[in-house]
Amino acid sequence: MKLSRLGEFGLIERVRRATPKSRGVLLGIGDDAAWIVNETRSCLITSDILIEGIHFNLKWTSLFDLGYKTLAVNLSDIAAMGGVPAYLILSIGIPPKFDSADIDEFYRGIRSLAAKSGVALVGGDTSVAAGLFISACLIGHAPFRPVTRGGANQNDDIYVTGTLGDSALALNLLQKKIKQTARRPFKYLLSRHHQPTPRLTAGAVLARERLATAMIDVSDGLLQDLNHICKASGVGALLWQNKLPLSPAYRVLTGPAGVKHALSGGEDYELLFCAPKRHRSRIEKLPQQAGVAITRIGICVSRRRGIIVLDDSGKRHAIRSQGHDHFKSNNRGPR
Amino acid sequence: MKLSRLGEFGLIERVRRATPKSRGVLLGIGDDAAWIVNETRSCLITSDILIEGIHFNLKWTSLFDLGYKTLAVNLSDIAAMGGVPAYLILSIGIPPKFDSADIDEFYRGIRSLAAKSGVALVGGDTSVAAGLFISACLIGHAPFRPVTRGGANQNDDIYVTGTLGDSALALNLLQKKIKQTARRPFKYLLSRHHQPTPRLTAGAVLARERLATAMIDVSDGLLQDLNHICKASGVGALLWQNKLPLSPAYRVLTGPAGVKHALSGGEDYELLFCAPKRHRSRIEKLPQQAGVAITRIGICVSRRRGIIVLDDSGKRHAIRSQGHDHFKSNNRGPR
Numbered sequence: 001m002k003l004s005r006l007g008e009f010g011l012i013e014r015v016r017r018a019t020p021k022s023r024g025v026l027l028g029i030g031d032d033a034a035w036i037v038n039e040t041r042s043c044l045i046t047s048d049i050l051i052e053g054i055h056f057n058l059k060w061t062s063l064f065d066l067g068y069k070t071l072a073v074n075l076s077d078i079a080a081m082g083g084v085p086a087y088l089i090l091s092i093g094i095p096p097k098f099d100s101a102d103i104d105e106f107y108r109g110i111r112s113l114a115a116k117s118g119v120a121l122v123g124g125d126t127s128v129a130a131g132l133f134i135s136a137c138l139i140g141h142a143p144f145r146p147v148t149r150g151g152a153n154q155n156d157d158i159y160v161t162g163t164l165g166d167s168a169l170a171l172n173l174l175q176k177k178i179k180q181t182a183r184r185p186f187k188y189l190l191s192r193h194h195q196p197t198p199r200l201t202a203g204a205v206l207a208r209e210r211l212a213t214a215m216i217d218v219s220d221g222l223l224q225d226l227n228h229i230c231k232a233s234g235v236g237a238l239l240w241q242n243k244l245p246l247s248p249a250y251r252v253l254t255g256p257a258g259v260k261h262a263l264s265g266g267e268d269y270e271l272l273f274c275a276p277k278r279h280r281s282r283i284e285k286l287p288q289q290a291g292v293a294i295t296r297i298g299i300c301v302s303r304r305r306g307i308i309v310l311d312d313s314g315k316r317h318a319i320r321s322q323g324h325d326h327f328k329s330n331n332r333g334p335r
Numbered sequence: 336m337k338l339s340r341l342g343e344f345g346l347i348e349r350v351r352r353a354t355p356k357s358r359g360v361l362l363g364i365g366d367d368a369a370w371i372v373n374e375t376r377s378c379l380i381t382s383d384i385l386i387e388g389i390h391f392n393l394k395w396t397s398l399f400d401l402g403y404k405t406l407a408v409n410l411s412d413i414a415a416m417g418g419v420p421a422y423l424i425l426s427i428g429i430p431p432k433f434d435s436a437d438i439d440e441f442y443r444g445i446r447s448l449a450a451k452s453g454v455a456l457v458g459g460d461t462s463v464a465a466g467l468f469i470s471a472c473l474i475g476h477a478p479f480r481p482v483t484r485g486g487a488n489q490n491d492d493i494y495v496t497g498t499l500g501d502s503a504l505a506l507n508l509l510q511k512k513i514k515q516t517a518r519r520p521f522k523y524l525l526s527r528h529h530q531p532t533p534r535l536t537a538g539a540v541l542a543r544e545r546l547a548t549a550m551i552d553v554s555d556g557l558l559q560d561l562n563h564i565c566k567a568s569g570v571g572a573l574l575w576q577n578k579l580p581l582s583p584a585y586r587v588l589t590g591p592a593g594v595k596h597a598l599s600g601g602e603d604y605e606l607l608f609c610a611p612k613r614h615r616s617r618i619e620k621l622p623q624q625a626g627v628a629i630t631r632i633g634i635c636v637s638r639r640r641g642i643i644v645l646d647d648s649g650k651r652h653a654i655r656s657q658g659h660d661h662f663k664s665n666n667r668g669p670r
């Protein structure tokens with residue numbers, strides 16, 4: 001059914017009906033505000049906007065995946081604080097050409113990941129718009145002291161979960177229209193691009209056990225996000241290029257780009273964190289608990305050394321901030 | 336400074352610096368998520384999007400007013416539940432042509448009303464976009480049981496705060512390009528359109544004293560919002576047209592449109608509520624406490640009678656739902 005026939009209130013009613021009841025939600029979609037009861041008075045709040053033509057391209061992104069990713073990127077922010085996600089507020093601007101079935105697909109993507117991560121959709125707003133955009137706000141509980149970007153100390157180890165560069169390499173291949181959709185490595189990269197896995201368990205364990213001194217999720221690229229930690233903590237960083245965790249699919253398909261996407265690609269949604277050396281043995285045991293590999297990739301150094309990448313031949317590269325900035329000219333075009 | 340020079344992180348830093356520290360905010364703008372401590376575990380959450388060309392027109396809307404109104408419309412939703420506003424999350428999509436001074440003006444509008452209403456800006460997201468849009472999410476406390484849309488009973492009185500139709504009439508005159516900006520009544524209507532006053536005290540008192548059985552804020556037009564209460568409560572409503580509260584400015588400028596804008600104009604941001612007859616004397620004393628007039632405009636009747644407006648000559652008009660629906664064809668064009 002065309003949205004122009006369904007109407008704004010018809011759409012809201014449709015979303016409300018498809019939304020399961022959740023503990024803690026006294027009043028969900030459909031009144032002036034949602035009414036919830038938090039588990040703790042201490043809350044985390046994060047928010048992300050996704051805009052057609054800037055953050056996603058509907059040529060290669062299904063609406064299901066778009067819904068999934070919308071929630072995933074917000075969950076990743078809560079994970080990076082060591083929090084527990086709870087309530088989602090989802091606003092959406094929709095071009096009138098869309099059909100209600102398209103929007104159902106989007107919400108199906110949202111619900112799929114919401115069910116897995118214990119998140120309740122409690123409200124939002126809808127409007128017509130020239131291009132599709134989504135604005136999500138996610139509220140989480142903070143049962144443990146949140147891990148900020150600002151607590152890293154000199155000589156702390158630097159770790160990252162999972163593998164880097166998969167998502168950016170997938171996007172790069174999509175943008176170049178390289179036809180290799182049949183190849184299994186490409187399918188793997190695509191799944192990493194379209195349905196990133198927020199590292200909620202890893203984040204929560206690191207916060208609960210007070211292992212991490214600083215943490216961020218890698219959304220704008222490893223170097224850029226590491227730079228955020230360095231600036232907030234007043235440290236520099238030395239990275240070993242040969243320690244960067246790369247997936248087999250990435251190694252097969254990267255070609256002459258090498259580690260470029262892993263260093264500054266973005267949209268990895270892995271956790272980058274720092275921890276004192278004395279916690280090494282405990283962190284080595286974490287992957288089993290957290291269900292994700294954790295790799296030591298560098299060490300915090302003095303602030304005045306900035307960020308240095310040591311390449312395979314032992315050569316040092318001083319790095320100026322790189323990665324994604326929406327207003328600056330390094331815009332990589334629609335993802 | 337052009338935003339393309341300032342950059343995304345420069346803009347965020349600029350907003351962060353201009354944001355005052357607030358009680359309850361342990362970590363504000365600048366990390367993966369904000370960290371706050373709520374006064375109560377019971378929270379209200381509302382959210383609104385405002386899109387250039389749909390919800391506002393920059394020809395006649397200053398960026399200061401746009402900021403002010405963004406917060407006002409969200410405050411109004413919290414007021415309609417009887418809550419106390421606390422934390423604002425503000426995401427904004429900005430065309431690259433904008434200057435950082437424009438965005439400063441917008442945030443100045445936000446801060447102006449935030450300071451008056453005890454709201455702290457704690458986070459959000461920014462991105463380039465083809466057209467300006469804003470997505471706000473406001474979190475409030477619920478110290479008293481929130482007043483929903485669904486509690487009205489047959490024979491309850493129907494009340495509204497302030498006056499109706501001012502904002503819609505202002506917009507109508509702006510759209511018709513009628514040059515009367517020098518006239519004081521027009522200036523009054525403009526101020527009602529650009530800087531609506533959220534009825535926070537009235538809403539909180541009605542919730543605290545348990546006077547209202549149902550409440551909503553009038554954003555889509557009196558009849559449409561009354562219809563929301565009627566549907567949620569399972570009642571009908573009889574309105575007396577000659578009781579509709581109209582401002583002197585509205586009476587001077589409405590012309591042949593008469594009460595049309597008051598009945599279905601929208602963007603009044605007044606509170607529409609129902610209350611049992613036995614509370615009449617207490618409600619009559621409220622205006623002094625709440626700082627706003629409160630007018631009895633009708634009575635709840637049986638659901639099967641629907642919504643009826645009794646006009647000045649005693650003629651009954653049965654009303655089908657009217658007012659604003661973003662996806663339907665009654666779109667009145669950019670406000």
